[in-house]
Amino acid sequence: MSTPDVLLFTIDAGGGHRAAARALAAAAEEKAAPFRLRVESFQQTLLPLDVLKRTTGLSLEDAYNSILRHRWNALMVPLLRVMHAAIRVRRPAIVRTLAAWLRDQPRPRAVVSVIPNFNGVMRDAIREAIPGVPLVVVLTDLADFPPRFWIEPGIDRVVVGTDEAREQALAMGIPGERVVRVSGMVMHPRFYRSGGPAVRERTRAEMGFAPGDFVATLLFGGKGSPEMAPLAERLLDASPALHVVAICGENPALFERLAPLEARASGRLVRLGFTDRVADILAAGDVLVSKPGPGSLSEAFHQRLPVVVTRNVHTIPQERFNTDFVRDRGLGVVVRHWREIPAAVLRLSRDVSALAAMRERLAALPPNRAVYEVVDLLAALVPTPVIPRDSGRTGPEESTGETTADPSAHAHERRAAG
Numbered sequence: 376m377s378t379p380d381v382l383l384f385t386i387d388a389g390g391g392h393r394a395a396a397r398a399l400a401a402a403a404e405e406k407a408a409p410f411r412l413r414v415e416s417f418q419q420t421l422l423p424l425d426v427l428k429r430t431t432g433l434s435l436e437d438a439y440n441s442i443l444r445h446r447w448n449a450l451m452v453p454l455l456r457v458m459h460a461a462i463r464v465r466r467p468a469i470v471r472t473l474a475a476w477l478r479d480q481p482r483p484r485a486v487v488s489v490i491p492n493f494n495g496v497m498r499d500a501i502r503e504a505i506p507g508v509p510l511v512v513v514l515t516d517l518a519d520f521p522p523r524f525w526i527e528p529g530i531d532r533v534v535v536g537t538d539e540a541r542e543q544a545l546a547m548g549i550p551g552e553r554v555v556r557v558s559g560m561v562m563h564p565r566f567y568r569s570g571g572p573a574v575r576e577r578t579r580a581e582m583g584f585a586p587g588d589f590v591a592t593l594l595f596g597g598k599g600s601p602e603m604a605p606l607a608e609r610l611l612d613a614s615p616a617l618h619v620v621a622i623c624g625e626n627p628a629l630f631e632r633l634a635p636l637e638a639r640a641s642g643r644l645v646r647l648g649f650t651d652r653v654a655d656i657l658a659a660g661d662v663l664v665s666k667p668g669p670g671s672l673s674e675a676f677h678q679r680l681p682v683v684v685t686r687n688v689h690t691i692p693q694e695r696f697n698t699d700f701v702r703d704r705g706l707g708v709v710v711r712h713w714r715e716i717p718a719a720v721l722r723l724s725r726d727v728s729a730l731a732a733m734r735e736r737l738a739a740l741p742p743n744r745a746v747y748e749v750v751d752l753l754a755a756l757v758p759t760p761v762i763p764r765d766s767g768r769t770g771p772e773e774s775t776g777e778t779t780a781d782p783s784a785h786a787h788e789r790r791a792a793g
Contacts, residue, residue: 378409378410378411379409379410379411379483379484379757380410380411380413380481380482380483380484381410381411381412381413381483381484381485381486381487381753381756381757382413382415382480382483382485382486382487383396383399383400383412383413383414383415383486383487383488383489384415384416384417384420384486384487384488384489384490384497385414385415385416385417385489385490386416386417386418386490387416387418391515391668391669391670392489392490392515394563394597394670395489395513395515395561396414396489397563398561398562398563398564398746399412399487399489399513399561399746399749399750400412400414401563401564401565402564402746402747402749402750403750403753405564406747406750408750408753408754409754409757410484410485410753410754410757412487412753413483417488417490417493420472420473420476421469421472421473458492459492459522459523462492462493462496462523466496466499469493469496469500470496470499470500470503473496473497473500473504474500474503474504475504477500477501477504477505478504478505482505482508483505483508484508484756484757485508485509485510485511485753485756485757486501486505486508486509486510486511487510487511487512487513487753488510488511488512488513489513489515489561491516491520491524491525491693492523492524494510494512494525494526494527494530495523495527495529497510498510498527498529498530509531509532509756510530510531510532511530511531511532511533511534511752511753511756512525512526512530512532512533512534513534513561513749514526514533514534514535514536514540515560515561515669515670516540516669516693516694516696516697517536517537517539517540517560517669517672517696517697517700518537518539518540518543518693518696519540519543519544520692520693520696521543521547524693526543526544526547526549527547528547528548528549530549530553531553532553532554532555532752532756533549533553533554533555534555534557534749534752535554535555535556535557536556536557536558536559536560536561536673536745537700538556539696541554541556555748555752557744557745557748557749558741558742558743558744558745558748559673559676559677559741559743559744559745560669560670560672560673560743560745561745561746561749562670562673562674562677562743562745562746563746564746565651565654566654566674566677566678568654569652569654569655569658570654570655570657570658570677570678571658574654574655574658574659575658575659578652578655578656578658578659579659582620582645582659583642583645584618584659588616588618589616589617589618589661589662589724590618590619590620590659590660590661590662591610591617591618591619591620591660591661591662591663591664591683591720592619592620592622592656592657592659592660592662592663592664592680593606593607593619593620593621593622593664593665594622594653594657594663594664594665594671595624595665595666596624596666596668596671597624597625597649598624598625598626599622599623599624599625599626599629599630600629600666601629602713603621603623603629603633604629604632604633604636606664606713606716606717607619607621607633607636607644608636609714609716609717610664610716610717610720611636611640611643611644612717613717613718613720613721614721614724615643616724617643617717617720617721617724618643618644619640619643619644619645620644620645620646620647620656620659620660621633621644621645621646621647622647622650622653622656623646623647623648623649624648624649625648625649626648627648630646630647630648633646634646653674654674654678657674657675657678657680658678658680660680661680661681661723661724661730662680662681662682662683662707662720662723662724662730663675663680663681663682663683663707664682664683664684664716664720665682665683665684666684666685666690666694667684667685667686667690667694667695667697667698667701667709668694668697669694669697672684672697672700672701673743676706676737676740676743677743679734679737679738680737681706681707681708681723681730681733681734681737682701682706682707682708683707683708683709683710683716683719683720683723684697684698684701684707684708684709684710685698685709685710685711685712685713685715685716686698686709686710686711687711687712704736705732705733705736706733706736706737707733708723
């Protein structure tokens with residue numbers, strides 16, 4: 376019997392959706408899941424309908440990333456509403472195109488979405504082309520940004536990482552048994568193999584930091600951010616006691632821009648390009664300075680690392696809740712502008728009791744096993760082969776098409792046990 380497919384749709388608008396897809400694929404492989412996770416670009420399936428791409432050569436993904444790169448985030452909400460209106464107008468064509476694509480593919484046992492905006496369209500196309508196949512929407516944000524962003528009525532399973540998102544799903548009419556509250560945001564399995572005091576000491580030594588140095592780690596997404604260079608300089612100028620690690624990601628221009636500053640910082644600045652050792656670097660730091668993206672925040676929380684984030688007109692709408700999450704739970708500091716960050720970091724470095732209180736609240740968070748909980752949920756949705764006792768056959772029979780348990784209960788049980 377061939378390994379059943381689970382189809383996962385992702386998109387390259389921002390880095391979080393692709394990162395979630397990679398994390399789930401890695402966890403499924405690590406756990407030898409009873410299904411093959413087939414990752415597809417939702418953008419590519421709808422490419423014939425991308426009017427923007429045909430007229431300008433710029434895809435919807437590219438347009439979104441350009442907005443982020445040029446910091447036109449204040450336009451995000453009106454543009455989002457325009458896009459939702461366009462989806463409503465073109466809905467029949469989008470559903471037809473996606474349904475036709477699904478019919479041409481091997482029939483999956485489940486469809487997983489780690490993207491917003493198109494889940495209602497996805498639901499309708501699945502019902503038309505492959506009825507009976509469940510749609511599982513995994514939020515990669517701490518909360519929804521309604522209306523019609525992540526959660527739509529009629530979705531078979533909605534996977535959320537916070538109580539607030541669970542309440543949003545219930546308010547949208549999703550039955551409680553179809554809302555799966557996992558223990559956090561999906562993170563790559565490598566974060567469970569890194570961290571701890573030994574890693575902290577070794578990584579700090581590799582970067583040339585003494586055990587007592589106060590280290591601020593700058594991480595502004597996979598492609599960095601222009602303000603990282605002046606921010607690093609202002610942090611170093613704020614106090615000779617501050618040390619900085621700047622993770623530039625896939626931004627060679629930023630990496631080169633920081634070279635002169637690193638050369639004259641006398642070992643107090645370490646600049647890094649793209650690295651898969653983010654877990655180790657976070658473990659080595661004392662505070663994370665970042666935009667309030669759910670991925671970076673979840674990784675910091677997992678390492679019990681306080682954060683300093685900004686909230687202002689440039690904060691993309693679906694990440695505004697994240698700043699409330701940080702502030703209301705006392706997990707870090709929220710400021711209005713990046714120019715306020717050096718003073719906030721300096722205060723934390725000098726206020727031992729405030730820093731200790733943040734670390735205690737971080738330590739009290741439940742362990743985040745979300746990526747494995749989602750894989751277990753998908754495994755429970757894949758029908759189990761049945762071998763008749765009296766058939767005398769040694770190979771598996773065809774599936775009955777039924778699951779052996781209610782998968783929505785699995786994550787709750789593991790979270791309670793953990």
